[in-house]
Amino acid sequence: MCICVDCRWVDQCQAYHAVERQHGVPHLCSQPQFVPQEPRIHVQVQDLGEAQVGVEWDVRACGSFELDQGRWQRLCPGAALPR
Numbered sequence: 840m841c842i843c844v845d846c847r848w849v850d851q852c853q854a855y856h857a858v859e860r861q862h863g864v865p866h867l868c869s870q871p872q873f874v875p876q877e878p879r880i881h882v883q884v885q886d887l888g889e890a891q892v893g894v895e896w897d898v899r900a901c902g903s904f905e906l907d908q909g910r911w912q913r914l915c916p917g918a919a920l921p922r
Contacts, residue, residue, distance in 0.1 A: 841897040844911035844920060846904050854878040854898055861896040864921070867914060876902035 843855040851873040858880065859866050879900040885893040912920060 841899075841921065842901065842904055843898050845906060845908050846901070847907040847910060848873045848875065848903060848905065849907075849911050850914055852903075854880065854901065858896045858898060861894070862921070867911075873903075878903075 841855075841858060843849045843852065843858065846852070846855075849855050850867040851871045852875055853871045853873060854875045856866055856868065856871045877900075878898050881897045881899045883895040883897075885895060887893045912918075
């Protein structure tokens with residue numbers, strides 16, 4: 840799971856913006872201004888069968904992480920939490 844969903848900066852972060860782009864989901868912010876320090880993005884290649892491959896992107900560590908439990912859910916009420 841991406842730690843960004845519980846980070847104070849999720850809606851302004853350039854790293855999370857890149858993850859959103861890779862997942863093909865709408866952006867929380869069209870032009871994020873926050874540049875995170877040392878984000879570590881975990882990329883996992885998944886076999887989906889029938890000669891198809893999926894790629895999962897998650898920020899697993901970040902020097903700028905500031906805990907704000909449930910921030911993403913408060914920004915997107917009623918939406919399913921990203922995987």
